[in-house]
Amino acid sequence: xxxxxxxxxxxxxxxxxxxxxxxxxxxxxxxxxxxxxxxxxxxxxxxxxxxxxxxxxxxxxxxxxxxxxxxxxxxxxxxxxxxxxxxxxxxxxxxxxxxxxxxxxxxxxxxxxxxxxxxxxxxxxxxxxxxxxxxxxxxxxxxxxxxxxxxxxxxxxxxxxxxxxxxxxxxxxxxxxxxxxxxxxxxxxxxxxxxxxxxxxxxxxxxxxxxxxxxxxxxxxxxxxxxx
Amino acid sequence: xxxxxxxxxxxxxxxxxxxxxxxxxxxxxxxxxxxxxxxxxxxxxxxxxxxxxxxxxxxxxxxxxxxxxxxxxxxxxxxxxxxxxxxxxxxxxxxxxxxxxxxxxxxxxxxxxxxxxxxxxxxxxxxxxxxxxxxxxxxxxxxxxxxxxxxxxxxxxxxxxxxxxxxxxxxxxxxxxxxxxxxxxxxxxxxxxxxxxxxxxxxxxxxxxxxxxxxxxxxxxxxxxxxxxxxxxxxxxxxxxxxxxxxxxxxxxxxxxxxxxxxxxxxxxxxxxxxxxxxxxxxxxxxxxxxxxxxxxxxxxxxxxxxxxxxxxxxxxxxxxxxxxxxxxxxxxxxxxxxxxxxxxxxxxxxxxxxxxxxxxxxxxxxxxxxxxxxxxxxxxxxxxxxxxxxxxxxxxxxxxx
Ligand SMILES: Nc1ncnc2c1ncn2[C@@H]1O[C@H](COP(=O)(O)OP(=O)(O)O)[C@@H](O)[C@H]1O
Ligand SMILES: [Mg+2]
Numbered sequence: 162x163x164x165x166x167x168x169x170x171x172x173x174x175x176x177x178x179x180x181x182x183x184x185x186x187x188x189x190x191x192x193x194x195x196x197x198x199x200x201x202x203x204x205x206x207x208x209x210x211x212x213x214x215x216x217x218x219x220x221x222x223x224x225x226x227x228x229x230x231x232x233x234x235x236x237x238x239x240x241x242x243x244x245x246x247x248x249x250x251x252x253x254x255x256x257x258x259x260x261x262x263x264x265x266x267x268x269x270x271x272x273x274x275x276x277x278x279x280x281x282x283x284x285x286x287x288x289x290x291x292x293x294x295x296x297x298x299x300x301x302x303x304x305x306x307x308x309x310x311x312x313x314x315x316x317x318x319x320x321x322x323x324x325x326x327x328x329x330x331x332x333x334x335x336x337x338x339x340x341x342x343x344x345x346x347x348x349x350x351x352x353x354x355x356x357x358x359x360x361x362x363x364x365x366x367x368x369x370x371x372x373x374x375x376x377x378x379x380x381x382x383x384x385x386x387x388x389x
Numbered sequence: 390x391x392x393x394x395x396x397x398x399x400x401x402x403x404x405x406x407x408x409x410x411x412x413x414x415x416x417x418x419x420x421x422x423x424x425x426x427x428x429x430x431x432x433x434x435x436x437x438x439x440x441x442x443x444x445x446x447x448x449x450x451x452x453x454x455x456x457x458x459x460x461x462x463x464x465x466x467x468x469x470x471x472x473x474x475x476x477x478x479x480x481x482x483x484x485x486x487x488x489x490x491x492x493x494x495x496x497x498x499x500x501x502x503x504x505x506x507x508x509x510x511x512x513x514x515x516x517x518x519x520x521x522x523x524x525x526x527x528x529x530x531x532x533x534x535x536x537x538x539x540x541x542x543x544x545x546x547x548x549x550x551x552x553x554x555x556x557x558x559x560x561x562x563x564x565x566x567x568x569x570x571x572x573x574x575x576x577x578x579x580x581x582x583x584x585x586x587x588x589x590x591x592x593x594x595x596x597x598x599x600x601x602x603x604x605x606x607x608x609x610x611x612x613x614x615x616x617x618x619x620x621x622x623x624x625x626x627x628x629x630x631x632x633x634x635x636x637x638x639x640x641x642x643x644x645x646x647x648x649x650x651x652x653x654x655x656x657x658x659x660x661x662x663x664x665x666x667x668x669x670x671x672x673x674x675x676x677x678x679x680x681x682x683x684x685x686x687x688x689x690x691x692x693x694x695x696x697x698x699x700x701x702x703x704x705x706x707x708x709x710x711x712x713x714x715x716x717x718x719x720x721x722x723x724x725x726x727x728x729x730x731x732x733x734x735x736x737x738x739x740x741x742x743x744x745x746x747x748x749x750x751x752x753x754x755x756x757x758x759x760x761x762x763x764x765x766x767x768x769x770x771x772x773x774x775x776x777x778x779x780x781x782x783x784x785x786x787x788x789x790x791x
Contacts, residue, residue: 215703215784236707243705254700254788258405268704270394315704 162322162354163189163212168221170207170377181207183377185221189356191322194349196367197358199374205358208374209325212356213246214238226322243272247316247324247353249345251331253308255300255315261307262287262296265314272319286314290344306337313344317353324348326357330364342367390710399718403725406690413686414726417768420676421730421760422737427672428756429738431665433748438661442654449523449650450627452483452614452635456644473639474610477539477599482638483616486630488623493520494539494599495613498606502595503568504556511552513569513595515602523617524582526591531563531578534598542600546574551592553579569595570605624649669756673763680767687719687775698779699787708780715776716769723768727761734760 170182181204189195197205210216211223214230223230225245233241255264265286269279287293290310300308309329316324326345330338342357342364349355357364366385373381403410454475480494496515501508518536520526533547546567553562566573574597582591603609618627628647636643691698698711706714734752741750 210785213703215788236709239702239705239707239710242703246705248703250788252788254696254703256697256700258401263401267701270398271390271701271705271710273390275391276394319705 162191162226163187164222164224165212166222166224168211168218168223170204170211170216171219180377182211182218185377185379187372187379187382189354191354192349192352193354193356194346194369195354195356195372196364196370197356197372197374198360198362199372199380203374204377205374206327207377209327209356209358212323213248213325214242215248243268243319245321245323247319247321249309249312249316249324249326249329251328253300253305253312253332255308255311257300260297260299261292261303261311264300264311265318267315268319282318286318290314304337305333306340309333309337309341310344313341313348317348321353323354323356326355328358328360330359330361390706390713395714395717396721398714399721402694402718403722406693409686409690410722413683413722414729416679416682417676417723417726417764418730418733420672420679421727421764422734424669424672424676424756424760424763425731425734425752426737426741426750427668428665429734429750429752430741430748431661431668432753432756433741433750435658435661435665437748438657439654442650442657448618448621448624450616450618450624450631451648451650452480452616452631453612453646453648454610454644456646473642473644475614475635475645476609476611477603479635479638480611480614481539482634483614483631485634486627488619488627488630489616490619491519491523491617493517493523493615494611495520495615496599496602496606496608497589497612498602498608500570500605502552502556504565507556509555511569511595512589512593513597513602513605514589515597515599515606517599520596520615523615527581529579529581531576533578534596535577537598539598540600541598542604543598544572544574544601545577545598547578547580547596548576549580549590549592549594550583551590552595567595569597572601572605574601621651624651665753665756669759673759676760676763677767680771683719683722683768684771684774687715687772688778691715691775691779694779695782695787696790698782699784702782702784703788711780711782712776715779716772719768719772719776720765723765726768727764730760730764731757 165185165187168182168185169180172179172181183204185208197208199205207216211218214225218231225241228241230238230241256267262283266279266283269282287296290313292307292310292314295303295307300311303311324345329341329345333341345355345357346367357368369385371381371383371385372379452475454473477494480492483489484492493516497512499510499512502511516534517539518534521528521533528547529550531547534545535543537543546569548556548562548567556562556567557565562576562579565576567576580591580594580596597605599611616627616631618624628649631647632643632645635645701711701714738750738752741748
């Protein structure tokens with residue numbers, strides 16, 4: 162469902178060209194659980210942003226569900242992002258003036274779904290993230306773990322096929338981090354394609370497939386023999 | 390995205406950034422309010438002044454001796470020709486038109502008035518009984534000049550309040566004989582009116598029959614002939630009739646000027662309207678200038694909200710949608726500014742009307758429309774740049790907080 166062919170992503174920094182992604186070839190099937198590891202600056206975030214269509218390749222082809230993303234215009238990309246992709250960020254990126262409920266609702270709002278139809282979906286998401294009693298709290302009234310669960314609820318509210326998480330536990334303590342990983346994995350169990358960037362080699366071992374990146378290249382791409 | 394959701398989203402962010410919102414509301418609403426207030430004052434002044442003029446006499450046509458072009462350095466003056474006298478017979482001739490309801494001939498001069506041992510210089514006005522109604526004057530006590538033939542020089546007079554106070558003091562004035570020049574006149578009544586009329590202080594005047602005034606001032610010519618017409622529409626007919634009649638009586642020489650009260654009112658009307666437009670325009674410019682503040686605040690707002698905009702893009706908002714979101718927010722803010730501005734402005738006008746009831750300070754419709762349109766378009770125009778900037782933000786950089 163995700164296919165990257167000879168992807169390059171260069172950044173021009175002054176005179177210098179940074180090869181953030183250097184000839185990436187990668188296929189990911191529906192329902193996979195992929196961890197992306199590697200040192201800082203190796204291109205993990207760039208890869209994720211590219212898959213999420215927030216960033217564009219300098220060269221190469223990208224297919225998402227057999228559609229050539231490289232040929233899409235901005236509006237089509239936005240629509241595809243809304244429909245197929247969910248993002249979870251290290252910094253949560255919740256809108257501070259909106260309640261948990263309103264934050265979760267945002268992608269449905271952008272999709273043009275009316276409030277009648279939004280309500281049951283959001284209720285369900287709150288329920289499954291164990292946030293029912295936090296629905297009307299603002300982000301600053303929530304713990305880190307709760308914030309990230311709100312972000313996960315928001316990322317999955319449109320039932321996307323891919324969930325991209327860039328160091329989702331980076332700002333969390335051990336316990337809430339584990340909790341968040343648990344949540345993500347259970348979503349994967351229900352069929353979502355999960356791609357997690359992480360520094361945590363322990364987490365890497367839990368995934369089905371583990372990618373190691375160095376200097377914009379895929380150094381290793383291993384299927385884990387252990388199934389959780 | 391549904392329009393109701395777009396509006397709600399804008400509303401929530403306006404509420405979320407309270408101090409920014411209040412600052413912009415202040416700028417906008419004060420400008421809108423000042424447009425309304427200033428134009429209401431201008432318009433009120435215009436109405437007040439034209440109303441005052443109208444109260445001097447309705448549908449009035451004034452005949453004065455001399456052709457207006459020849460007043461000053463005209464041909465006849467240079468040739469040493471003085472205009473023919475405007476006589477009582479001329480005035481009499483003007484009564485013969487169906488549209489003429491009243492005529493008052495008028496002479497004006499200054500003489501010494503005395504009673505017992507008090508004396509002073511005073512303006513006298515020679516006229517007829519008709520002038521009372523024609524000028525909408527009121528009597529404080531006694532009676533006005535009797536209705537007599539115009540050429541009868543009866544020794545009676547009506548005096549202004551100030552003359553009464555200064556000459557008679559505590560004594561009763563009515564029935565007393567005062568001396569004007571060499572003759573004695575019996576005081577019939579006292580004028581109640583105040584203020585100025587035909588440039589004469591009506592409190593400080595003595596009115597005597599026109600024939601008496603002509604002999605007292607030793608002049609056969611009238612100062613003015615005041616004509617009241619049946620209707621406003623009839624004024625031009627009467628003007629033409631007056632010019633024609635006098636010309637005929639003066640052997641084909643057109644040596645009078647005929648003006649209408651209307652022309653004077655219209656001049657004032659024009660001046661004060663122009664003034665209203667001018668102050669309204671200035672206030673509208675300041676309203677537009679407040680747009681620059683809006684632009685600044687919006688630019689800051691966008692830079693404060695880059696992460697939010699990046700996030701919205703990540704969640705599937707296109708650049709166009711971001712543009713619409715920001716513009717809607719600006720539009721809501723402008724609308725709110727207009728509403729608050731109207732409340733302030735109309736409330737202020739109400740306050741002015743309470744304090745100065747004579748000045749009917751209502752803002753004109755055009756000013757309300759203009760301030761509405763200028764405010765909305767200013768709000769939109771000046772948020773266009775920040776909105777465009779926001780929509781072009783790169784989502785990756787925005788989310789990283791660059
Ligand atoms: N917008 C950018 N401009 C210039 N260089 C960038 C930009 N984004 C990423 N890079 C560079 O690309 C490389 C990969 O970055 P990134 O994908 O963020 O790494 P990682 O997430 O693995 O730490 C780094 O060298 C980084 O400096
Ligand atoms: Mg990174």
